[in-house]
Amino acid sequence: MEKTERQRTEILQALSHFTVPSSSAKIAECLEAAGCQLSERAVRLYLNQLTTDGLAAAHGRRGHLITEQGLAELRGARVVERLGFLSAKIDQMAFQMTFDLATRTGSVVVNVSLVDPQHLIACADEIGQAFARGYTMGNRLALLAPRETLGTLTVPAGRVGLCTVCSITLNGVLLKHGIPATSRFGGLLQLRGGQPTRFVELIHYDGTTIDPLEVFVRSGMTAYRDAIRNGNGLIGASFRELPADSRERVLNLSDHLTAIGLGGLLEVGLPGQSVLGLSVNDGRIGAAVVGGLNPVAVLTEHDHRVECRALAGLLDYQRLFPYEELPRALRTRLR
Numbered sequence: 001m002e003k004t005e006r007q008r009t010e011i012l013q014a015l016s017h018f019t020v021p022s023s024s025a026k027i028a029e030c031l032e033a034a035g036c037q038l039s040e041r042a043v044r045l046y047l048n049q050l051t052t053d054g055l056a057a058a059h060g061r062r063g064h065l066i067t068e069q070g071l072a073e074l075r076g077a078r079v080v081e082r083l084g085f086l087s088a089k090i091d092q093m094a095f096q097m098t099f100d101l102a103t104r105t106g107s108v109v110v111n112v113s114l115v116d117p118q119h120l121i122a123c124a125d126e127i128g129q130a131f132a133r134g135y136t137m138g139n140r141l142a143l144l145a146p147r148e149t150l151g152t153l154t155v156p157a158g159r160v161g162l163c164t165v166c167s168i169t170l171n172g173v174l175l176k177h178g179i180p181a182t183s184r185f186g187g188l189l190q191l192r193g194g195q196p197t198r199f200v201e202l203i204h205y206d207g208t209t210i211d212p213l214e215v216f217v218r219s220g221m222t223a224y225r226d227a228i229r230n231g232n233g234l235i236g237a238s239f240r241e242l243p244a245d246s247r248e249r250v251l252n253l254s255d256h257l258t259a260i261g262l263g264g265l266l267e268v269g270l271p272g273q274s275v276l277g278l279s280v281n282d283g284r285i286g287a288a289v290v291g292g293l294n295p296v297a298v299l300t301e302h303d304h305r306v307e308c309r310a311l312a313g314l315l316d317y318q319r320l321f322p323y324e325e326l327p328r329a330l331r332t333r334l335r
Contacts, residue, residue, distance in 0.1 A: 007038060015065065016066050016070075021065050087205045090205065093109050101176075108262065108320075110163040111164050112161045113299075120299070127326065137165045140165060140322060140323065164292050164294075166311055171183065180243070183205050186239075186291070187199040189288065193231050203215065213293045217296055222234050225301050242287055
């Protein structure tokens with residue numbers, strides 16, 4: 001049974017690589033290249049069963065395609081193998097980022113949240129207050145129009161894509177200045193009187209296949225509107241470790257990033273010193289960074305339907321505009 005399930009998963013994995021219907025012969029070749037030996041006849045039998053189960057769709061003599069149900073099945077089957085994938089994606093996107101701090105040009109990492117534009121208009125004032133209080137990553141955002149594409153994401157009709165600066169942008173800037181950052185946790189940060197006090201919930205990046213802040217925002221665990229109203233609440237934040245000797249350079253770079261609307265450092269510790277209740281390894285310093293998805297929590301706390309995509313892609317810095325311009329930008333998109 002275990003062998004059968006493994007082979008079904010291998011065939012689904014092979015199918016997921018094809019964008020057009022593929023024959024059993026092509027799939028067998030793909031499997032062989034991946035080190036899985038299955039005859040064309042065996043593949044054909046598996047495909048018939050996968051089609052019966054709704055995980056693949058037959059297209060006559062042209063072959064088979066994986067279905068949405070099949071993709072969901074594949075994600076579930078590969079969940080253990082995908083542990084650590086998020087950390088790898090963080091490092092990859094930080095490396096791929098092209099933003100140059102001196103010239104203010106190039107791409108930054110953004111999150112994209114698909115929202116009803118009318119809901120966004122209704123919450124624009126509260127979102128603006130969140131930016132004004134500094135509970136967001138920087139003070140800039142962008143909008144994607146319906147049917148516009150970023151990475152693998154396409155904005156559906158009737159929605160807009162709210163792009164917020166991802167905190168991994170900080171990793172990318174630090175990396176380009178010779179400072180490696182290790183993202184350890186994403187969590188909920190408690191605020192009292194507008195000041196961060198401690199992390200109350202944590203998810204380790206190496207132990208999840210979903211961005212931690214996506215989890216907290218979608219599940220309604222934030223108390224973001226309370227933070228806006230009186231400075232007492234729960235907001236998304238993340239925790240990094242940096243080389244101990246880099247502290248002064250990190251603070252200097254943070255000041256420059258804040259000046260151009262990309263700041264997000266909440267607190268930087270001293271070597272060996274805990275930060276907001278979290279200890280650090282020897283030879284390292286800890287840093288708390290505000291969450292890039294935080295503005296979207298305003299919408300979810302109003303029970304508006306939002307589809308969040310953390311680390312959605314790379315966007316040119318010039319596409320970002322100050323948060324004060326959000327109402328005007330929305331009116332332009334809705335014309």
